[in-house]
Each structure stands twice: as structure tokens, then as C-alpha cells.
Amino acid sequence: MTGSSAPPFAVISGTQxxxxxxxxxxxxxxxxxxxxxxxxAGDSVNPPSYFLRFPDRPSARIIAxxxxxxxxxxxxxxxxxxxxxxxxxxxxxxxxxxxxxNDHDTGYPFACLESSIISxxxxxxxxxxxxDWLTRGRPRPARVGFFGTGLIARYIHTFLAGNGWxxxxxxxxxxxxxxxxxxxxxxxxxxxxxxTVYEDAEQLIRSSDLVVFATIAGEPHVSDLSWFEHNxxxxxxxxxxxxxxxxxxxxxxxxxxxxxxxxxxxxHLAEQLxxxxxxxxxxxxxxxxxxxxVPADRPVVFSPFGLGVLxxxxxxxxxxxxxxxxxxxxxxxxxxxxxxxx
Ligand SMILES: NC(=O)c1ccc[n+]([C@@H]2O[C@H](COP(=O)([O-])OP(=O)(O)OC[C@H]3O[C@@H](n4cnc5c(N)ncnc54)[C@H](O)[C@@H]3O)[C@@H](O)[C@H]2O)c1
Numbered sequence: 001m002t003g004s005s006a007p008p009f010a011v012i013s014g015t016q017x018x019x020x021x022x023x024x025x026x027x028x029x030x031x032x033x034x035x036x037x038x039x040x041a042g043d044s045v046n047p048p049s050y051f052l053r054f055p056d057r058p059s060a061r062i063i064a065x066x067x068x069x070x071x072x073x074x075x076x077x078x079x080x081x082x083x084x085x086x087x088x089x090x091x092x093x094x095x096x097x098x099x100x101x102n103d104h105d106t107g108y109p110f111a112c113l114e115s116s117i118i119s120x121x122x123x124x125x126x127x128x129x130x131x132d133w134l135t136r137g138r139p140r141p142a143r144v145g146f147f148g149t150g151l152i153a154r155y156i157h158t159f160l161a162g163n164g165w166x167x168x169x170x171x172x173x174x175x176x177x178x179x180x181x182x183x184x185x186x187x188x189x190x191x192x193x194x195x196t197v198y199e200d201a202e203q204l205i206r207s208s209d210l211v212v213f214a215t216i217a218g219e220p221h222v223s224d225l226s227w228f229e230h231n232x233x234x235x236x237x238x239x240x241x242x243x244x245x246x247x248x249x250x251x252x253x254x255x256x257x258x259x260x261x262x263x264x265x266x267x268h269l270a271e272q273l274x275x276x277x278x279x280x281x282x283x284x285x286x287x288x289x290x291x292x293x294v295p296a297d298r299p300v301v302f303s304p305f306g307l308g309v310l311x312x313x314x315x316x317x318x319x320x321x322x323x324x325x326x327x328x329x330x331x332x333x334x335x336x337x338x339x340x341x342x
Contacts, residue, residue: 007108009334012322014114020321021121021314025128025162028314032125033288035069035313036255040285043070044309046256051263060084067308073316076102079115079308085216093151094216095119099315108335111319115311118318122310124155126255126284127235128163130302131210133287134233134253138296141233145171145208147201148215148238149183156212156237157190167193173204175215202227209233213241220266225249228299236266236303244270250299251281253292259305267303 021028038044045068052062061083068076081097088094097115102108135141144160144167146153157170170193174180180197187195198204205211205227211234223243228234228250236242239260247270254260254267257280261268270279284302286292294300322328 007103007106007110007335008330009109010111010319010322010328010330012111012113012318012329014117016322016327017114017117017318020318020325021117023162025125025159028121028317029125029129029159029163031313031317032122032310033129034071035073035307035309036126036129036283036285037288038069038071039256039307039309040283040289044068046259046307046309048259048262049305049308057084059086065306065308065311067312069309069312073313074104075312075316076104076107077109077308077312077315078102079119079311079315081115081119083216088150095151099311101312101315101319111315113315113318115315118311118314119306120151120155121159122314123152123237123304123306124159125314126304126306126310127156127212127237127302128159128165130235130253130284130304131160131165131233132163133284134294134300134302135210137294138233139209141209142167143169143171143208144210144212145173145198145204146183147173147204147211147213147241148217149174149179150214150216152214152237153183153212154186156214156235157187161191166191169193169207170195171198171204171207172196173198173201205232206230211235213238215241217241219264220244220269222246231297231299234299234301236301239265239267239303239305242266242301244273246299247301247303248274248279250301251294252279253281253284253287253294253300253302255284255304255307257283259307260303262305265303265305266301 050064065079079099099113099115101111215238220243282292
């Protein structure tokens with residue numbers, strides 16, 4: 001964006017975002033892998049997320065994730081994502097979000113994108129990427145278990161399937177019977193695999209070699225080490241389910257150390273308990289780059305805090321796709337007052 005004309009500002013709807021991403025699970029997972037590598041190499045700025053909380057609505061929060069990435073995307077921006085868990089009972093999703101993209105050279109915002117889909121997509125792509133890398137030194141899991149079965153669990157299943165995973169056994173556990181039934185309905189349409197809904201969390205974990213946590217638990221509710229004696233790979237996407245003792249008996253990988261050891265995540269609790277970070281093996285990028293090897297004879301826990309750079313990379317991908325399709329909705333005259341002295 002150069003010259004003196006007013007930069008165009010576009011709004012991209014959820015429908016357009018979904019169209020741009022549908023069926024692109026492999027490409028988006030590769031994009032997320034590239035972005036983790038860029039971030040690992042230092043070609044990014046990703047300050048801590050800011051959590052806005054409310055005394056009158058203690059279960060709610062809105063998180064700001066500012067970030068900047070280099071590489072092909074070369075873009076700055078901000079994801080602004082709300083989590084209002086009571087929404088679910090009212091029939092609308094817990095999370096809602098927008099993503100603002102800012103131009104690298106002028107700083108001008110040039111797009112606002114519906115971002116709950118982008119956020120779920122980058123989260124699921126990261127989980128599928130981790131499932132691939134963290135199981136390379138062991139038999140590929142044929143039994144998956146979903147602990148918490150909301151929107152994120154659905155996206156993660158879609159991304160696993162889209163990346164070529166298939167399962168003989170699919171376990172499901174949720175505190176809400178409605179959620180478990182709804183997810184079961186999705187799984188039945190999605191493809192093969194024997195589906196079992198477990199009332200008992202222990203049975204779900206003992207029956208799964210790949211375990212996906214996608215609950216909204218605020219503090220640990222799984223603390224029995226013996227449930228993990230078969231050394232599963234655990235995608236701890238909801239970050240606060242596992243007691244620190246479980247982490248201390250596992251190989252722990254995160255997406256970014258500084259990010260993840262915050263906000264009362266299980267890794268943060270493990271750091272507080274031990275007074276150090278020795279329990280962390282490293283990041284997923286360390287594994288992808290061969291700096292860390294993942295042993296097969298312990299449980300493996302991946303706790304991804306969720307990086308703004310991933311939202312930016314996926315958001316820019318969507319922007320480019322929508323632009324290419326000729327469907328970009330530009331808001332005329334969005335920026336006004338463009339001459340300094342009138
Ligand atoms: N790490 C990341 O990058 C990242 C990104 C996006 C979302 N998330 C997290 O993923 C989680 C799931 O998000 P969602 O949009 O699917 O939420 P959702 O509200 O749609 O679904 C959550 C489900 O978990 C169930 N649940 C809650 N507590 C439980 C418990 N103790 N045991 C079993 N089930 C339980 C609920 O009944 C619900 O069905 C949230 O915690 C969210 O913060 C993480």
C-alpha cells in the first residue's frame with residue numbers, strides 16, 4: 001500500500017471466511033507449521049495476550065492478541081476474542097471474535113475479518129500438527145478420545161481427518177449429555193470409527209492413545225496419574241484440565257514458553273509447584289526442528305497457549321483468497337480526514 005490515496009478497508013464475513021478455508025485442512029496446517037517455524041526463528045513479534053475481565057461477569061473474558069509476522073504474510077494485527085460461556089445455554093457459541101489486519105508499511109488497518117472461525121481453524125490446525133509430530137516415534141494412535149465436545153473439539157476432529165487421520169475407536173466425554181450427543185451426531189456423519197460416549201472420564205482416557213482436552217475448565221479436574229499409564233499423547237488445548245502432577249510425570253511441549261506459563265494454565269501451576277521450568281521439554285518448533293526428541297515411554301502433553309501470529313497468518317491467507325476470488329467487500333471512504341491541514 002503506497003502513494004497518497006486512501007487505503008481501502010475491507011470487511012470479510014464469516015461466510016466468506018468459511019468458504020476460503022473449507023476443505024483446506026492440509027494447506028492451513030502447513031501454514032501453521034511455517035508460522036511456528038517463523039516464530040521460532042524470531043521473525044515475529046508476539047507480546048503477551050491481554051485478558052480483559054469483569055467483576056460483574058466473572059466467567060466472561062475478552063482477550064486481545066496483538067502480533068506481527070514477517071515471511072510471506074508480512075502483516076501486523078490484532079485478534080479480539082470474547083469468551084462468554086453462558087452463551088452456550090442461550091443457543092449461541094461461547095466465543096466470538098474479530099481480527100484486524102494492519103498494513104506493514106503504513107500501519108493502516110486494511111481489513112476486519114470475522115474471526116471465531118479463523119481462531120478455531122488455527123487452533124485445530126495446531127492440534128493436528130502436534131498430533132502428527134508428537135506421535136512420530138510411536139505407533140500411530142488408532143484410538144482418539146475427546147474430553148469436552150464443543151466447537152473446538154469438532155474443528156480438531158475435522159482437521160485430524162483432513163490431514164489423513166482415521167480412527168478405529170472414537171471416545172467422547174462431556175459433562176453435558178447434550179454436547180456429547182451433538183458431537184456424536186457430527187462424528188456419525190463425518191466418517192468411520194466406532195463411537196463410544198463415556199460417562200466416566202477415567203474410562204475415556206484409559207481407552208485413548210490420543211486424548212484431546214477441549215473443555216472450559218478453569219482449574220484442574222484430572223489428577224490421577226494411573227489413568228495415563230499407557231503413555232498417551234495429550235493435546236491439552238483447554239490448558240487448565242490437568243493437575244501439575246500429571247505434567248511432572250509427562251514430556252511437556254508448549255507453543256511458546258513465555259506465553260504458556262501464565263494465566264493459571266496447568267504448566268503455569270507446574271512452574272509454581274516446582275519453582276522452575278525443568279519440567280518443560282521445549283516447544284513444538286523444537287520438536288519439528290529436531291532439537292527435542294519425544295520419548296515413547298511417557299505420556300506427552302502439548303499445551304498450546306494460542307499465538308496471535310497464527311491468527312494473523314490464517315487471516316492473511318483468508319484475505320488473499322477472498323481478494324483472489326474478486327469478492328472483497330471494500331467499505332468506501334472508511335478513512336476520512338486524510339489531508340493534514342484540511
Ligand atoms: N489453546 C488455544 O489456542 C485455544 C484456542 C481456542 C479455544 N481454546 C479453548 O478450547 C476450549 C473449548 O472451546 P469451545 O469453543 O469448544 O467451547 P464450548 O463451550 O463450545 O465447549 C466446551 C465443552 O466442554 C464441556 N466441559 C466443560 N467442563 C468440562 C469438564 N470438566 N469435563 C468435561 N467436559 C467439560 C462443556 O460441557 C462443553 O460441551 C476452551 O477452553 C477454549 O478456551 C483454546
